[in-house]
Amino acid sequence: MPSSDRAVIHVIGSGLAGLAAAVRLSDAGRTVVVHEAALQAGGRCRTYHDEATGLLIDNGTHILLSGNRAALDFAETIGSRDGLYRPDKAEFPFVDLESGERWAVSLNDSRFPRWLFDKTRRVPQTSLVDYLPLARLALASGDRPIGDVVDCSGPLYRRFLEPLMLAALNTAPQEGSSKLAAALIRETIALGGAYCRPLLARDGIGKVFVDPAIDYLRGRGVAINFGDELTALVRAGARIAALKLSGGEVALGAADAVILAVPAHAAARLVPGLRAPTEFRGILNVHFAVAARDALPPMLGVLNGVSEWIFAHPERVSVTISNADRYFDTPRAELAGTLWREVSQIAGLPDAMPRWQVVRERRATFAATPAQNRLRPPSQTAFENLLLAGDWTATGLPATLEGAVRSGFRAAELITQAMRPAA
Ligand SMILES: Cc1cc2nc3c(=O)[nH]c(=O)nc-3n(C[C@H](O)[C@H](O)[C@H](O)COP(=O)(O)OP(=O)(O)OC[C@H]3O[C@@H](n4cnc5c(N)ncnc54)[C@H](O)[C@@H]3O)c2cc1C
Numbered sequence: 001m002p003s004s005d006r007a008v009i010h011v012i013g014s015g016l017a018g019l020a021a022a023v024r025l026s027d028a029g030r031t032v033v034v035h036e037a038a039l040q041a042g043g044r045c046r047t048y049h050d051e052a053t054g055l056l057i058d059n060g061t062h063i064l065l066s067g068n069r070a071a072l073d074f075a076e077t078i079g080s081r082d083g084l085y086r087p088d089k090a091e092f093p094f095v096d097l098e099s100g101e102r103w104a105v106s107l108n109d110s111r112f113p114r115w116l117f118d119k120t121r122r123v124p125q126t127s128l129v130d131y132l133p134l135a136r137l138a139l140a141s142g143d144r145p146i147g148d149v150v151d152c153s154g155p156l157y158r159r160f161l162e163p164l165m166l167a168a169l170n171t172a173p174q175e176g177s178s179k180l181a182a183a184l185i186r187e188t189i190a191l192g193g194a195y196c197r198p199l200l201a202r203d204g205i206g207k208v209f210v211d212p213a214i215d216y217l218r219g220r221g222v223a224i225n226f227g228d229e230l231t232a233l234v235r236a237g238a239r240i241a242a243l244k245l246s247g248g249e250v251a252l253g254a255a256d257a258v259i260l261a262v263p264a265h266a267a268a269r270l271v272p273g274l275r276a277p278t279e280f281r282g283i284l285n286v287h288f289a290v291a292a293r294d295a296l297p298p299m300l301g302v303l304n305g306v307s308e309w310i311f312a313h314p315e316r317v318s319v320t321i322s323n324a325d326r327y328f329d330t331p332r333a334e335l336a337g338t339l340w341r342e343v344s345q346i347a348g349l350p351d352a353m354p355r356w357q358v359v360r361e362r363r364a365t366f367a368a369t370p371a372q373n374r375l376r377p378p379s380q381t382a383f384e385n386l387l388l389a390g391d392w393t394a395t396g397l398p399a400t401l402e403g404a405v406r407s408g409f410r411a412a413e414l415i416t417q418a419m420r421p422a423a
Helices: 016-027 069-077 128-139 154-169 178-187 211-219 264-270 332-347 401-419
Strands: 008-012 031-036 047-050 055-058 063-065 090-096 102-107 198-200 223-226 230-236 239-245 248-251 257-260 280-288 299-303 309-312 317-321 356-366 386-388
Touching (some): 016 031, 016 069, 069 401, 211 223, 257 401, 299 332, 317 332, 386 401
Parallel strands (some): 008 257, 031 223
Antiparallel strands (some): 047 055, 063 198, 280 317, 280 356, 309 317
């Protein structure tokens, strides 16, 4: 990538991948311009005021784990790390709606898994040997459906592995990629509880990763152009020569470069011949305007219900369903009613449903199957001054905030390396 210190780097898209790339580049002293099609930043990770509930809500509750080092490094850089709760242990409480049984899986912090030797900390009805498949999954070679590597039945699977993998992959675990599951396990559970404390945003995920990033970039003179959609990349041989944007056409200088940090389906339209994931899965969130911190833990896994995870925020309760396409045609009020019945039963709250909102994200993530995982491209493209970023690129992780941030950092690093004067 021919480049120089005076080059302008155009970042297309202000989701977490684009923001992370822009922050890294501006820290390296580069001139950066961000072009965002929407009128606000954040992409699939947004916090906004919702009329129906009268509250600030997230498009979906976003959870990080303490092993998500790139995302936490990004938050540290933009000064928003304190916007995430710091739980003092790695604990995952569950409830079974059918039996009423409650339990918590509680990992010890150190690498040696003492929790597996303590039946009060591991999954009820499991013994130590039941956990061997976790190691088999973490060490599995190649990429196969998880269902081909471990037995998708039994208490450990039903009560721990399935809810965790479904949330992390946003794909039915049986068909999910063993390679992506292995990467997750190796970066979190295998390293001990210190790496898998669940981190939730105190006042909304956008207040941690989006607003502070925009302030940080503006403070460093980075131009952020909203409502500025990239409609075409103008090619000249092996280079991108100009950008057609809704704000007008921008000619690129010999050393200028582009980081395309848009979702997979948008990138596939803009870059002819690009290999990219083609299948996506939805996520559904229902928010209820009720304060229930006394009645619910911050995060609760639900078995044998329609709800999968319940999150108790200070002013609202949010319910998440992953791989949720099967519910997208269900009337909104019916869904809200079903989920409220479950929440009120679990938390002992009144039957009367509080104000609510349903948020459906149809293409929340790519389908994390082995076949789709193989379609993920690297950062570099056939064009010498065009790089890709986004949770759908070959990050080695499922579509997550961590993957998005890593992809942005990687694209920025490739540009700064190319710009470094030869030794
Ligand atoms: C409901 C939901 C729940 C989630 N939960 C979690 C979770 O708990 N934990 C977790 O780690 N991850 C979670 N994720 C995934 C996480 O949100 C994504 O991985 C991450 O936000 C993707 O960031 P990105 O920058 O790659 O893409 P995006 O956020 O999609 O950003 C792309 C940006 O490009 C812009 N754009 C598109 N086309 C153009 C164009 N032509 N010109 C200019 N701009 C353009 C878009 O407007 C957008 O702002 C969740 C996602 C959803 C939807």
